[in-house]
Amino acid sequence: MDPSAASNETDRPAGPSDAELVASARGGDRAAFDRLVERHQDRIYGLVYRFLGDRERAADTTQDVFVKAYVGLARFRGEAAFATWIYRIAVNEARSRLRPKRGAGPKLVFVGGGGGDEEDRAVEIPDRTYEPTRRIGQQETAARIHGVLGTLDPEDRELIVLRDVQGLGYEEIARIVDRPLGTVKSTLHRARLKFVERYRQAERGAGSTGVLRKDQGALK
């Protein structure tokens, strides 16, 4: 299957095109923007969910993405497709949510010993919301794949999601992630190999322990 073709198919929905809806929305037609939301929310949510690994955070992020799109609609020049533009917003929003915020997460403070004040001895606990063990019982394979995806670097993960999950073309991906086409291809090549390797590792681990351990999410 040609992902690009699939992408093109989704760009040609029944009824008014994205460009027409955008024009109407820019003219103040809120219903037009609601149709754009209906048309793109599943893909945006899927992208964000695979990127962040948590449904709740993905829903919040998806909501913020569309709010930002609506607010920034006046700045949308129409040089790229609306889908590309809103994908870019989604990727940036997901990236910002993946960035560790200093002092935002729980901290483990070592009591006693050592010098410095308490703040110096505090260690931030990494976010473990990307939990592959949650849905083992329901859709074991999909959950395992999802878990392995979460072990990849964000850059690798977003390329796999955009290309192999969302089915976007290389050029569109290059525009979304704002990197050269060759870089996108070579990076995706390495990311795929890494992804498969980790999946096989996870399969072997699951065979011996029965479940994919949560700690494996931190393996790189």
Place this chain on the structure above:
Amino acid sequence: MEREEIRARLMDLADGVLSAEEARRLEAEVRRHPDLAHELEALREAIRLAGRLRETALPEGLSASIRAAIDATVRPRSVRAIPLWLAGSAAAAVLALVVGYLLLVRADSPASGDRTVLSRADREAGDKVRESGAIRPAETWRAKEDARGEPELAEELAEKATSLDLLKRSEKSLAGAPPAAPEDAAAPRLAGKGSARRAGLAAPAQDKVGAGEEPPAPEREARDAEDGRSLERKAGVALGSQRRAAPAEGQDAPAGAAKKRVPETETRARKLYRGGAGPARPKTRSERLEDPAPPPPSSVLHVALDVEAPRLDAAREALVRFLQQNGVVVRPVPAAPLRQERADPRSRLEEDGGDRTGERGIQILLTEEQASRLEGLLRQFGSVTSSLAPAARPAEHAGLPAHPAAAGAPRAPVEDGKPAPPLGGAVPAELPPREPARGGDAAGEARERERQKSSAELRREEAKDADGGTGGLARTPARAPKLRTWILVLRPR
């Protein structure tokens, strides 16, 4: 095909973007390299695995939550229908209304720190009357630091100034016209054409006033006086000088500092307040040129009622009643009145009315008829003394010291039943003759004659209206009723 070339195209092969012919040829090449074959297999597996993640169940209500979030973020549709300029104008109008209302509220309710001799109860009673409209909310002037912002006083002084030559009056009526200093005689020659005429006026301005004080008379002031210009400005500046504290005796600021920081009239006031301090040192020509002319006579009268302490409350009540019944305009005393005895806490206490509140009395505007009646009322409670407001008062004149405390003399009382001393002072019989302008023509001489004629008329007018309308407790108005300004202080004995 080289190995690296084959590897570079593995992605295309895995993605299935090659044509069938190309795909078959490339797969044949790949089979010859087992590692590349494994890599191709891995890529295809990755695509297959990721493809299984395409199905993602959308959370329920995501669309609704997105719509709600957008609604919460952007303006409501009804608001969006209003043009921004209209919304901005409406907001500005509302803001202006609110500010106006607040200003009105503030003007109608005097602050607790208002300077008045009235007690709290009296102030509250006064508030009620003020609300009824009987007394104008004079507190609106309170915040204005510039005396020129006090329209009535300025207007009153300006009105007098328009009919009188301020400079001549203040100089001639105080101490006559001694001969000019030698430097002044030389001034016209030094200054050239036009300055001779000015020097004719500037010379008497150097005269000693009263007990040896020598008010300065710079050319600029003399010129202004001659031309009849800047009268309103002078009146305003004179008022401003009342607000500024005079330096302690002998604490005249250095000339340079005074030039830089102290307004002209303040310097002048300081010099005037040195009355009785002995003959002033001879001034250099530059000092005389820099020093401004003496201020116009003040119309503000300090009135103090010395009342027995037990009768103080009764006096206050009677005063408030009088003010309320007559609709007298009450305003706070201008800030920082020019009083040297401020440094002495006892005198401050005395002036504060003995209530230790730091209040400096009330300033009221009265018609002459009201002033007469109020004087009579006050005399029922004690002795009344009056003196000119210090800022514009000459050093010594008509028996009144420049400032009682400053001169070390007791306040000059106004005896009960006797009219206030004439404030205009002695008027010299003749103005010193003016030197004709150097090289003056017939027109210049005509102007000079006109000027001398008007000066004589003014002197006659002054002689007729001896007190010059500059104060006094009981005085029959010569013309239309005019407002008198009193600074009234109750002093318990």
